[in-house]
Every structure is written in C-alpha cells, then in structure tokens.
Amino acid sequence: MTGQPLPGFRDFFPPEHSALRVIFQAWREASRRSGFMEYEGPELESLELYTEKSGEEIVGQLYHFKDKGDREVALRPEMTPTFARMVASQHRNYRKPIKWFSIPRLFRYERPQRGRHREHYQWNCDMVGEKSAAAEAELIGTLCQAFGLLGLGPKDVVVKISDRSWWDTFLAKHGVDEQEKPGVLRTLDRLEGATAEQRKEKLGRLAGPVEEAWQGQGADSEGLMAVRRGVEQLGYGDWCENDLRVVRGLAYYTGVVFEVHDRAGKLRAVAGGGRYDGLLKKLGGEDLPATGFGMGDAVLAELLREKNIAGEKLSGADIFVVAEAGERELALGLVGQLRRGGFSADYDPGTGKWGKQLELAEAKGARWALLVGREAGEGRLGLKELASRKQTELKWRKEAGGNIILEPAPGEWAKVVG
Ligand code: HAM
Numbered sequence: 337m338t339g340q341p342l343p344g345f346r347d348f349f350p351p352e353h354s355a356l357r358v359i360f361q362a363w364r365e366a367s368r369r370s371g372f373m374e375y376e377g378p379e380l381e382s383l384e385l386y387t388e389k390s391g392e393e394i395v396g397q398l399y400h401f402k403d404k405g406d407r408e409v410a411l412r413p414e415m416t417p418t419f420a421r422m423v424a425s426q427h428r429n430y431r432k433p434i435k436w437f438s439i440p441r442l443f444r445y446e447r448p449q450r451g452r453h454r455e456h457y458q459w460n461c462d463m464v465g466e467k468s469a470a471a472e473a474e475l476i477g478t479l480c481q482a483f484g485l486l487g488l489g490p491k492d493v494v495v496k497i498s499d500r501s502w503w504d505t506f507l508a509k510h511g512v513d514e515q516e517k518p519g520v521l522r523t524l525d526r527l528e529g530a531t532a533e534q535r536k537e538k539l540g541r542l543a544g545p546v547e548e549a550w551q552g553q554g555a556d557s558e559g560l561m562a563v564r565r566g567v568e569q570l571g572y573g574d575w576c577e578n579d580l581r582v583v584r585g586l587a588y589y590t591g592v593v594f595e596v597h598d599r600a601g602k603l604r605a606v607a608g609g610g611r612y613d614g615l616l617k618k619l620g621g622e623d624l625p626a627t628g629f630g631m632g633d634a635v636l637a638e639l640l641r642e643k644n645i646a647g648e649k650l651s652g653a654d655i656f657v658v659a660e661a662g663e664r665e666l667a668l669g670l671v672g673q674l675r676r677g678g679f680s681a682d683y684d685p686g687t688g689k690w691g692k693q694l695e696l697a698e699a700k701g702a703r704w705a706l707l708v709g710r711e712a713g714e715g716r717l718g719l720k721e722l723a724s725r726k727q728t729e730l731k732w733r734k735e736a737g738g739n740i741i742l743e744p745a746p747g748e749w750a751k752v753v754g
Contacts, residue, residue, distance in 0.1 A: 344446065344454025355640070356457070359486070359633050363439060363459040366482035370474065372437040372461050377418035379441070383408040385417045389615060392518065393585045397444040411443040415460040416588070416612065416628065417619075423464050424621025432465025432624075435474075451603050451635040462628030464616065469559060471627040472592050472611065473566025479596065479607055479629060480572040486636075487645045493606060495572075496579035497564065497594045499557040500610065503583055510545055524583045550580055559592050588612040594629070598639050606639060607631035653682035655746065656697030656722075658690065659708040666740075667708045670732075673740050681706075698722050704749060706730075717742075721753045728753050 341347050348356055367374070383400050400410035412418060415438055423434060438460050446452050461478055463471045476495055483493055503521065512520050523538050524546070536543040560578060567576055584593045593610030597603070609629025617623040655674055659667035667683060674681035682700060684693045690709075697705045707718030712732070720727045731743045744752050 342454070344448040346453060346455065355637060356633060359636055359640075360439060360457075362482045362485040363437075363631070365485055366478055367437040367459075367461060369481060370435070370461075370478040372435045372478070375419075375422065375436045375438050376440070377412075377415070377422060377438070379412055380409050381412055381418060381421075383410045385421065386410055386413060389417045389420075389588055389618065392587075393522065394444065397446055399443045399445060412440060413442055413444045414586075415440045415442065415458065415630065416462070416586075416615070419460065419462050419628070420612075420615045420619050420621075420626065423624075423626075424616045424619045427464065427616075427621065427624065433471065434464040435461075437461045451632075451638045453634055457633040458630045459633075460628060460630050462626060464624050464626045466627070467613070467625040469562035469566050469592070471625070472563040472594070473570060475609060475627055475629050476563070476567045476576070476594060477570035477572050479631060480567075480575050482631070483596075486640060488639065488643065490572075490575040492599055492639070492643060493575070493596050494599050495567075495576045495594055495596050496582045497560055497576055497592060498578070498580050498582035499560045499591065500583060500589045500593050501559065501591050502557045502580070506545070506549060510542055512542070518587060521583050522585060524581070525585045527581060552580075557592075563592050584608060584610060588615045588618075590614055591627075596631070598635075598642075602642075603635050603638055606635045652700040653680040653702055655679055655681040655704045655706055656693075656700060656702035657681060657683045657706045657708060658693040658697060659683070660690065660710060660712075661687065663708040663710075663712050666712055669740055670706065670708065670742075674746065677746070679746050704746075719749060719753065721749075724753070726753045 346352075364374075380403075383398070386398060387395055394413050398410045398413055400408065403409050418440075419436070419438070423436075427434065439457055440460065441455055442458050443455050445454055448454060459482070461475055463475060476497075480495070483489070503524070504517075507517055507520060520542065527535055527538070530538070532547075535547070539546055564573070564576060564578070567573060582593055582595045584595070589610045590613045591611030594608070595605045596607040597605055607629055609627070611625070611627045613625045614623075616626060657667045657671050657674075671681045671683050682702065684696050688696065694705060702722060705718075705720040705722055707720060709718060711717070715731055715733055717730045717732055718727060719730050733741050735741060
C-alpha cells in the first residue's frame, strides 16, 4: 500500500473538491439557464456499445472485463453512446427538441499528463430532434455561458468551429475511400503543432490540397457559417473562429464540429462536440438529428489555476457553537435547532476547553462563533464574527414547547455585528 491512488486517478481532498464544486455549479447553472434537463446513466455498459460506436481511439483506451455473468462490459469512456441509447429507447415520451445534460465520471486508459487523467468528470449537453444550425449555436452559447460564470471570456478561450461533412466531401474528391477515411481523419486530428515538413510526411499526396483547404478556413461551408451566425445572435460571436484543422477523433460526427481551446494554445482541448445525426438510428432508434458537446473538469481546472481564478472558500459550517463545560446541554439544543431552521451549525464533539473550541471554529472556516458561556444562565449568549473579531451579545429564551428563541435571529446577525 502506497497511500496513493492508481496512476491517472485522483483523490479530491476538501480543497480540491471545493474547486471541483465551483466548476459543477457553473455547469449546472449554465444548463439551467439554457433549459437543459439533467439525466444520468450507468457507469458500466456492454463493451459492444463502444466498439461499435465510438471509434478506434477510445476503444483502445477502454477499461473492460468480463463480469461474473460472463458478459463483456466496459467502464464508460464517454457519455454519448449511453445518451443515444437512452434517447433511442424512450424518445417518444419526450417533446423535441430533447435538451438534456449530465456530469458523468468517465474512464479512459490514457497516458497521464497535464490535464489528462484516467478518469475525469465531463459535462455533457446534448440536443436531439433539431436539424438546423440553431442546435449547434445553442450548444456553443451554453458552453460560453458556463465559461462566463467561471470568470473566463473570449480573451481566455476560443471556440474553434469546423465541418466534418466538408471534410467528407473533400476526402471523397481526393480519392480517399471509406476504409481509409478514419485513419486520415485521425492523422488530421493530430496535426496540431506539426511543422510543414511533418505534415507532408504524414499526409503524403493529400498534403498540398489540405494546406490549400486550411487557407480557405471553411468560408465555403454553408453549415459552418450558419452556426457562426447563430452564435453571433446569441451574443458570443467574438468567442468563435473557423478552424478546419478541428476534425474530432470520434467516429460518429457527421456535420459541424467544434472544440474549445485556451487562447494561449498551451493546453489540450477544454471541450469538444458536434453533430452526430446517424448515431440514434445505428442504436436501433429512429433517425433523429443530434448534436452535443463534452467539457472536462481537468483542463478547465488547469485553466482556472493559470488565470488565478480561485475556487470557493473552503469552509465547514457557518455557525460554530462554543460552550462552557456546564452549558453543553443548551449548546446541543442550539445546534439541533439551528440545523432544523436551515442553518449550518457545528461544535466540538470532544471536551475541548473554551480557547481550543474557538481555535477549532476558526480552523474549520466558520463565519460565526455562538458563545454559550456562564451568562447563558441569565439569558445571554455571545456572538463573534471570527474574521473581523467583532463581538456582540444575544438574548435567548425557551418557549413553552421547548423551542429556543434567539434575539436577534441568525438572519439578522450580519446587521447587528457589521
Ligand atoms: P472528447 O473530445 O473525447 O468528446 O472529450 C470532451 C472533453 O473531455 C475534452 O475536450 C477534455 O476536456 C475532456 N477529456 C477527454 N478525455 C479526458 C481525459 N483522459 N482526461 C481529462 N479530460 C478529458 C467526447 O467525449 C464526446 N462524447 C463529447 C460529445 C458529447 N459529443 C457529442 N456529445
């Protein structure tokens, strides 16, 4: 036993978990503002779901095994096949367009590196039933919204938009058949940062036409330009650029695709997605158009750290009740009542001295210390705001039913101490 998790797996101690929570809150809030509804699926799926639908790269990274019932199963490496499977089986019960989101933990056996792990959380937003460019625009607008909520803007990140169907036409025109295509797309996907010499070597006869295509930057793709207009109308035009170099590694994309990168280009993609119109039908469902994206927590956390955008303040309960040994009963009564009243309250469960209890209150990051000292017998309590060290007095009394009344009530404390 080393005390360490497996390579590529992460422990989230409370400070890291608090940073993760900030990210989740922004994801949930952006989903809510754009009208996406939350769903969840199983962590374990049949291996076949991925071998058939995800494309070679992800299949090579699967955690898979035989379960005790002799089934070939895999930990989910992405959410899209599960989403498509769920929608294919139940879509008749939902009005279109279906707009759902989820924040699954995903598993890929990748080489661990900065922003890449063997598990990560990924915010997925997907839309089914809308074939127009409004769908991609809506998704891009939603992801920009989340960045905005986290304090990031178009100076920090860029949405690079491309068109997979444009590439399909291009490759067909240059004699690349269906069998060769996945390999060529994978090569294109990995050209980021390659020199002209390396590009020539990797692309062979396609190198010239590809360079030429890149110069045009997809201005001749109607689909791509329609998405650009939609995003502009939603107010996020300056977040986007056309970039035909984005082809996406996954097999199921059929139309406009996009990736979000840090402007400085130092990190791997923060998010990626696009249109995957054929997937639902392949999973035995109806032929419904679909679009979506996934945004990972790991690269995003790196970016936030780099921009010095702090996570949430680490804190336990808001109110810490500090008591003299003889006032313990009243203190516990107060803790219980505060909690039932919707406040977060904590105390020292041991028998620490007054000073030690106050130290614990500070160490736990509480805002208030409610002081139950000797004057409690006369109906008086102390209240201290720990950060400002300001102190005041409160009155308490017990009602006939046993309820404890505090005056002023906790909701008023900021006013009386401030
Ligand atoms: P993806 O591009 O494979 O797309 O992943 C989306 C994002 O998840 C990446 O941009 C990255 O931020 C994060 N990510 C992926 N792998 C890792 C990893 N090993 N460690 C840390 N973060 C990672 C998909 O998965 C598609 N299913 C997205 C989608 C949804 N397309 C349509 N709907």
